[in-house]
Amino acid sequence: MSPAQWLRHRTEILVRDPGAIAWMFFVATIYATATFVRSQQIGSFGPDHMMILANDMLSHGRSDLTTLTTINDIVTIGGRNYQAMSLLPTVPYFVLVPFEALWPLSRWIVSATLGILAGWVALPLARRYGPGGSADYWLAALGAFGTLLFTLAFEGNFYYLAHLESVLLISLALIEWQGARRPFVLGLLIGLSGLARPTLWIVAVPFGLALMAERSDRRGAWPAWSVALGLPIVAFGLPILASVAVTGWFDWVRFGSPLETGYDISWITPPLERLRQQGLFSIVHLPDNLRLFLTGGIDHVRDSFPWIVPSNQGHSIFLTTPAVLIALNAGFRDRTNLVLWSSVVLAAIPVFLYYGGGGASTYGFRYEMDFMPFLVALVAIACRRHFGWIEKALIALSVVFVCYGFVWEAFK
Numbered sequence: 001m002s003p004a005q006w007l008r009h010r011t012e013i014l015v016r017d018p019g020a021i022a023w024m025f026f027v028a029t030i031y032a033t034a035t036f037v038r039s040q041q042i043g044s045f046g047p048d049h050m051m052i053l054a055n056d057m058l059s060h061g062r063s064d065l066t067t068l069t070t071i072n073d074i075v076t077i078g079g080r081n082y083q084a085m086s087l088l089p090t091v092p093y094f095v096l097v098p099f100e101a102l103w104p105l106s107r108w109i110v111s112a113t114l115g116i117l118a119g120w121v122a123l124p125l126a127r128r129y130g131p132g133g134s135a136d137y138w139l140a141a142l143g144a145f146g147t148l149l150f151t152l153a154f155e156g157n158f159y160y161l162a163h164l165e166s167v168l169l170i171s172l173a174l175i176e177w178q179g180a181r182r183p184f185v186l187g188l189l190i191g192l193s194g195l196a197r198p199t200l201w202i203v204a205v206p207f208g209l210a211l212m213a214e215r216s217d218r219r220g221a222w223p224a225w226s227v228a229l230g231l232p233i234v235a236f237g238l239p240i241l242a243s244v245a246v247t248g249w250f251d252w253v254r255f256g257s258p259l260e261t262g263y264d265i266s267w268i269t270p271p272l273e274r275l276r277q278q279g280l281f282s283i284v285h286l287p288d289n290l291r292l293f294l295t296g297g298i299d300h301v302r303d304s305f306p307w308i309v310p311s312n313q314g315h316s317i318f319l320t321t322p323a324v325l326i327a328l329n330a331g332f333r334d335r336t337n338l339v340l341w342s343s344v345v346l347a348a349i350p351v352f353l354y355y356g357g358g359g360a361s362t363y364g365f366r367y368e369m370d371f372m373p374f375l376v377a378l379v380a381i382a383c384r385r386h387f388g389w390i391e392k393a394l395i396a397l398s399v400v401f402v403c404y405g406f407v408w409e410a411f412k
Helices: 005-015 018-042 049-060 089-098 100-129 134-145 151-155 157-177 181-194 198-213 224-228 231-255 270-276 284-297 322-327 335-353 364-371 374-383 389-411
Strands: 074-077 080-085 300-303 309-310
Touching: 005 018, 005 080, 018 100, 018 151, 018 231, 049 080, 049 151, 074 231, 089 100, 089 157, 089 181, 089 322, 100 134, 100 151, 100 157, 100 270, 100 374, 134 151, 134 374, 134 389, 151 231, 151 270, 151 364, 151 389, 157 198, 157 231, 157 335, 181 198, 181 231, 181 270, 198 322, 284 335, 300 374, 309 374, 309 389, 322 374, 322 389, 335 374, 364 374
Parallel strands: none
Antiparallel strands: 074 080, 300 309
């Protein structure tokens, strides 16, 4: 099937699905409106580092920044300044390079677009894993408005792009897993997510092991002889290895070594520097990170609207997305459940060992987004067993908590 035929086929399916069309319109309207309000509240426009870097790469063939807008996470080598960040967050800006008039708006355009796409995907993800009917729209609302995806999308902050991209790509991988389960497509999506958030390459382990154990006769499964030869795992692994190689090459070009990401040698604020001296990833960071993730609270309550002042260092997942508690009812026996739980645990390990806490100057514990798509899928599976007023209340509470993040940022 050619790309044109595939697009025509998908369009025909969408036309016959008014619920999906309404969902897409709703998500786009809310995300775009929130982004517009936030952009007006900030009031400063101009190309950010990703827009500058995209232009430098395409127009001048260089991987350093010709102009600096901030010095945080900047590596200076030989008089050149490099942004310590993975490759994929820059890529969406390539489309805007020929349109210089849009550069001042690029941060908002890219963030909102990625957020909208990820929000759209929340519905097919819910439909693949949820119980069906109206419950799927509740679950879609959780994915789009009850996680930090929403608060990250309307900020127009290039630091958040990797999270937006990884949520979109991992959600697509989860949809593929519950669909045709094509090894190459799964490997490609996980590999691309690693180009955004390199720590996510680790989730290839449970998915790869499950593919090796696959013996079903479902549509898209490989013939027995090809499984015996290991062809599915080869098809799965090649795009992941390619993404690792691309990242290594990009780091070598910038920092002189494929093993140097730049985060260990970049300039950061003194408080973060003191933490980094204890190790970029270290067990010493685990207690504080877990405390913040599980029990972190608000700073204080003030007299003026919007009254509740959240800590800008982040706070507990139970004050942003308490609906993750529903996932505990998903169980552990099914192979897919084991893959999802394993992915949650593996993706969480580097998050809680990282020196950066919850992602300084943020709402909530933003690094939790590395494993949030897996938790959302588990919540949907749990709702197959039971979907009643408790589940609805937890989802509604999650949406309220996350949307408060918008209220705080827009009207503080």
